[in-house]
Amino acid sequence: MNKQIKNIALLCTTLVALTLGTSVMAKEHGKSHRGQDMQRHMRAMMSKLDLSEQQQQQVKAIQAAKKEQLMALKSSDDGKDKNGRSAMAELIKAETFDETAFILMQEKKAAKMAKAGLITAKTMHQLYQLLTPEQKQKLEQMQQQKRERKQGNKQKHRDAKVSKTEQ
Numbered sequence: 690m691n692k693q694i695k696n697i698a699l700l701c702t703t704l705v706a707l708t709l710g711t712s713v714m715a716k717e718h719g720k721s722h723r724g725q726d727m728q729r730h731m732r733a734m735m736s737k738l739d740l741s742e743q744q745q746q747q748v749k750a751i752q753a754a755k756k757e758q759l760m761a762l763k764s765s766d767d768g769k770d771k772n773g774r775s776a777m778a779e780l781i782k783a784e785t786f787d788e789t790a791f792i793l794m795q796e797k798k799a800a801k802m803a804k805a806g807l808i809t810a811k812t813m814h815q816l817y818q819l820l821t822p823e824q825k826q827k828l829e830q831m832q833q834q835k836r837e838r839k840q841g842n843k844q845k846h847r848d849a850k851v852s853k854t855e856q
Contacts, residue, residue, distance in 0.1 A: 731752075734828070738820065738828060740819075744819050751815045751819075752812070754812075755812040758808045759805060759808055762808070765801075776794060777791075780794075
């Protein structure tokens with residue numbers, strides 16, 4: 690009975706790992722598009738704020754520093770493969786599942802993501818500090834409009850879902 694539970698747990702863990710691996714690969718595939726969309730969005734917002742020439746130069750310098758920091762973080766894999774896929778494959782194919790190794794892999798990945806988030810947050814803070822009070826107010830208005838549009842889209846989606854279930 691105990692062995693059956695272990696086998697079921699191993700099977701579930703393997704399925705979860707395979708599912709996560711597939712979703713990670715799908716996210717990796719779309720990452721460049723998401724990054725490009727974010728850059729396009731940032732440029733559009735900055736253009737609407739009527740930045741001075743000096744502010745534009747500072748923005749470029751801040752964004753270049755962010756890119757450099759993120760690239761350094763990305764290349765700090767010590768020669769390991771992207772996202773530790775082969776290490777994950779080895780865990781899955783092993784005779785017994787090494788939970789400790791899996792947890793350590795996930796902790797390293799989480800730490801790296803936290804560092805990337807910190808770099809991004811600091812960059813956004815620096816960019817915000819460049820703005821004049823009028824530009825900050827305009828930015829807040831644009832963000833509020835975006836939130837309202839998102840909320841409206843969510844409500845439309847919910848309404849459409851409800852009407853489908855009623856049919």
